[in-house]
Amino acid sequence: MKHSQKPVIAIDGTFASGKGTLAKKLATHFGYAYLDTGKLYRAVAARALAAKTDLTNGPQLAKLAMLIEPEELEHPKLKSGRVGAAASKVAVHTQVRVALKAYQVEFARNPPKKIAGAVLDGRDIGTVICPNADVKLYIDAKPEVRAQRRHKELLSYGEDISLAQVLADLVERDLRDQSREQAPLKPAANAHLLDTTNLSIDAAFLQAKTLILAVLKLS
Ligand code: C5P
Numbered sequence: 001m002k003h004s005q006k007p008v009i010a011i012d013g014t015f016a017s018g019k020g021t022l023a024k025k026l027a028t029h030f031g032y033a034y035l036d037t038g039k040l041y042r043a044v045a046a047r048a049l050a051a052k053t054d055l056t057n058g059p060q061l062a063k064l065a066m067l068i069e070p071e072e073l074e075h076p077k078l079k080s081g082r083v084g085a086a087a088s089k090v091a092v093h094t095q096v097r098v099a100l101k102a103y104q105v106e107f108a109r110n111p112p113k114k115i116a117g118a119v120l121d122g123r124d125i126g127t128v129i130c131p132n133a134d135v136k137l138y139i140d141a142k143p144e145v146r147a148q149r150r151h152k153e154l155l156s157y158g159e160d161i162s163l164a165q166v167l168a169d170l171v172e173r174d175l176r177d178q179s180r181e182q183a184p185l186k187p188a189a190n191a192h193l194l195d196t197t198n199l200s201i202d203a204a205f206l207q208a209k210t211l212i213l214a215v216l217k218l219s
Helices: 019-030 038-050 058-065 070-074 081-090 094-109 125-129 143-156 163-179 201-216
Strands: 008-013 033-036 118-122 135-140 192-195
Touching (some): 008 125, 019 135, 019 201, 038 070, 038 081, 058 094, 081 163, 094 118, 094 125, 125 135, 192 201
Parallel strands (some): 008 135, 033 118, 135 192
């Protein structure tokens, strides 16, 4: 028996795998609420960088995590490479993860009244935050392809960085996310794997949509 009354779609995956774009498209298509959980960790990192908090100080970072307001999640500065890299350092701390968990669980359990379900994307949604999610997807792609996508995105934000540097940062970030003790990035046992290396956004969306329709028995 599932706990969720409204369908919950959990999307996890590696950095720049396309999971965010896919999650947003699916949420729009199904009319579900959407939460990019990476933004929570980025918001803590942005606060920590601004306050010059030591990124190894879990208890202090957890205090910052408890101050995060939903409006903060929309700030454009969260998109930068510097904040993203700091977010993955912040995310290794159990205290930070605990501080951010209730908000995510509540978002999944109780989407606003008229909204029919929820889509959350991150690293531990199917494994830790929503272990009973109705559909779990794990998105990945070859590192070189992900680096190209991210490089393009960073250039569009005006960042001056080489493709080689983006690839090196990405490999380092994946390794940190996958090897941390708390909630490491990995596919949930019952996740559907989607490799987007050779898929356009539209093709990935179509595959995911077809799967979700089948699992939720919708048409
Ligand atoms: O997805 P995004 O790049 O915005 O995430 C930034 C960092 O936040 C990730 O590299 C990861 O370390 C952390 N994160 C996490 N758990 C999540 C979402 C993000 O640990 N559910």
